Amino acid sequence: MSIVGRLISRFPHRELPIRRLLAQSAEFRAVCADYEEALAAMRHWQATNCDAKAKEYGAFASELEAEIVRMLDLSTEPKP
Structure with missing residues (x-):
């Protein structure tokens, strides 16, 4: 299974942010x-x-995995 598939199966409710961050963030x-x-x-x-x-x-x-979750959380926080 690819990393995309693994992350989406682990966090299915976060598919869009996962795909977005994979496309936009080298980190x-x-x-x-x-x-x-x-x-x-x-x-x-x-x-x-x-x-x-x-x-x-x-x-x-x-x-x-905790770092991945933190990065996902930060990416979906409302911007002021």
Whole structure:
């Protein structure tokens, strides 16, 4: 699944802001790419039964997901 599909399936009510930020923000794209890499690393370490590494990358993915949510929140705040 692509990062767009993954984010939209995770946050379906935020599809438009996700697509908008991916198109307009290099910073958002970079955070999303890091998130995708952290998830891939977590899955890799889970498959090799290395729980410590899987947890480490899972925690990193959670931090990146929180940053994605923060960026989405900021993008949808009303401008004064």
